[in-house]
Amino acid sequence: MRSSLWSRREFLRAAGAVGTAASVWNAGGLERVEAATQSVANMTPDEVAQDEFFWREIQLAFKLDRTLINLNNGFTCPAPRVAVESVWRYMDMVNMLPVHYQGPLARNVETIRLRMAAEFGCDPEEMALTRGASEALQIVQNGIDLKAGDEVITTEQDYPRMLTTWDQRMRREGIKVTRLQFPVPATQDFLYTMFEKAVTPRTKVFHFTHITNLTAQLFPVKRLSRLARSKGIVTIVDGAHALGHFPFRLRDLECDAYGVSLHKWLLAPIGNGCLYVRKDSIPKFWPLQAAPEQQDTDIRKFEAIGTHPWAIRAALGESLAFHQAIGAERKAARLRYLTLRWANALKSNPRIKILTDLSEPAQAWGVAAVNIEGIDVRALARFLMNNYRIIVVPLVGGAPPNSVFDYQALRVSPNVYTTLEEIDTFVAAMQEAAQSGVPETPDPVPGYPADITV
Numbered sequence: 001m002r003s004s005l006w007s008r009r010e011f012l013r014a015a016g017a018v019g020t021a022a023s024v025w026n027a028g029g030l031e032r033v034e035a036a037t038q039s040v041a042n043m044t045p046d047e048v049a050q051d052e053f054f055w056r057e058i059q060l061a062f063k064l065d066r067t068l069i070n071l072n073n074g075f076t077c078p079a080p081r082v083a084v085e086s087v088w089r090y091m092d093m094v095n096m097l098p099v100h101y102q103g104p105l106a107r108n109v110e111t112i113r114l115r116m117a118a119e120f121g122c123d124p125e126e127m128a129l130t131r132g133a134s135e136a137l138q139i140v141q142n143g144i145d146l147k148a149g150d151e152v153i154t155t156e157q158d159y160p161r162m163l164t165t166w167d168q169r170m171r172r173e174g175i176k177v178t179r180l181q182f183p184v185p186a187t188q189d190f191l192y193t194m195f196e197k198a199v200t201p202r203t204k205v206f207h208f209t210h211i212t213n214l215t216a217q218l219f220p221v222k223r224l225s226r227l228a229r230s231k232g233i234v235t236i237v238d239g240a241h242a243l244g245h246f247p248f249r250l251r252d253l254e255c256d257a258y259g260v261s262l263h264k265w266l267l268a269p270i271g272n273g274c275l276y277v278r279k280d281s282i283p284k285f286w287p288l289q290a291a292p293e294q295q296d297t298d299i300r301k302f303e304a305i306g307t308h309p310w311a312i313r314a315a316l317g318e319s320l321a322f323h324q325a326i327g328a329e330r331k332a333a334r335l336r337y338l339t340l341r342w343a344n345a346l347k348s349n350p351r352i353k354i355l356t357d358l359s360e361p362a363q364a365w366g367v368a369a370v371n372i373e374g375i376d377v378r379a380l381a382r383f384l385m386n387n388y389r390i391i392v393v394p395l396v397g398g399a400p401p402n403s404v405f406d407y408q409a410l411r412v413s414p415n416v417y418t419t420l421e422e423i424d425t426f427v428a429a430m431q432e433a434a435q436s437g438v439p440e441t442p443d444p445v446p447g448y449p450a451d452i453t454v
């Protein structure tokens with residue numbers, strides 16, 4: 001049910017938006033998000049997803065460069081101003097007298113562990129805070145004991161840095177790394193069977209993404225974790241793109257370890273990640289930097305990295321509050337709504353192909369991949385940037401140790417602050433490209449796309 005006109009008016013007053021719009025954003029800003037959420041409390045997430053009035057409030061919570069259309073939110077996302085401002089606040093606080101304030105702030109950050117665990121469905125003693133997904137995943141990838149000949153099964157479409165980590169262990173210790181290839185989109189059954197068939201008596205680790213950073217292919221994490229556990233195999237899941245993007249509970253996945261970039265979909269300031277390790281699996285992994293034996297079963301052993309900026313970690317609390325103020329279900333529904341808006345507008349064009357499964361029930365939310373028959377995606381990305389100032393990532397497969405895949409696509413990833421106008425500009429630009437083609441050797445735009453990272 002949609003909220004009544006009267007409650008809408010009340011909301012406008014509560015939010016201070018009548019007549020003055022963005023200028024009334026206060027330093028905190030969370031109040032307005034919470035007021036907006038209250039005003040849609042009796043609507044379903046799918047109804048809220050289409051409520052531009054609500055999302056306007058969310059858009060105003062960020063300081064963005066609206067001269068560019070950012071459809072590359074799979075890289076690193078802007079944090080809401082409430083989180084950015086808290087970085088400065090904590091930074092100033094510690095900097096007044098680091099020897100005095102650093103210790104207490106480090107201890108206070110324990111509250112973030114508690115809140116992260118409660119929000120994402122695990123025990124606080126299973127939640128380590130890291131600086132990103134690379135750190136989180138490399139802790140467990142490098143921290144597990146493997147002998148020469150022991151086998152890791154992963155996929156060709158896993159993240160290059162994580163594949164490089166296994167590649168280095170292969171070169172250094174002689175472990176065997178099997179990289180499975182799959183078509184996109186693939187069904188959950190196909191992916192399950194692909195791993196099941198690949199298991200050998202030497203298989204010790206499954207490593208795969210929850211959703212890939214390429215086409216956002218979803219993996220059957222729970223089924224694969226159960227399969228692995230039944231055969232004494234450890235499961236490491238790359239959840240860089242999943243946590244904070246669509247709702248699920250970590251414990252329900254039944255994997256041993258799960259690494260996340262919190263500066264992606266949780267909208268945390270850059271330098272935040274987390275590592276979930278199932279309690280009984282903690283002793284299986286050595287920390288990346290040494291910790292005392294007494295910490296063998298303590299999740300904090302993975303955080304022993306010496307002096308680092310506590311302000312960034314403390315500010316994670318504000319991004320979490322922002323995420324909670326929107327609501328995980330509403331956020332996921334909006335991301336899917338934005339994706340379906342461009343994908344549905346383009347899919348009837350016979351030259352345009354979507355490489356992500358957008359059917360129901362949902363398997364994709366804010367990330368999907370698309371290409372135009374006969375057009376090189378690098379040239380297409382340059383055309384979008386040169387003509388429309390749209391930022392997207394061209395995906396082109398590489399050679400090992402990087403990811404290997406035989407398709408080309410643009411990865412398109414809007415976010416909660418993306419406007420419908422921005423999506424529609426992208427649609428119009430793609431239709432134009434499909435109809436008229438794009439220059440193969442356009443004038444290069446300084447800094448793009450060579451330095452844009454997936």
Ligand SMILES: Cc1ncc(COP(=O)(O)O)c(C=O)c1O
Binds near residue numbers: 132161209261454
């Ligand atoms: C699938 C995947 N894994 C790992 C990472 C590494 O994350 P971070 O940059 O937080 O270290 C990324 C980053 O894009 C990613 O997409």
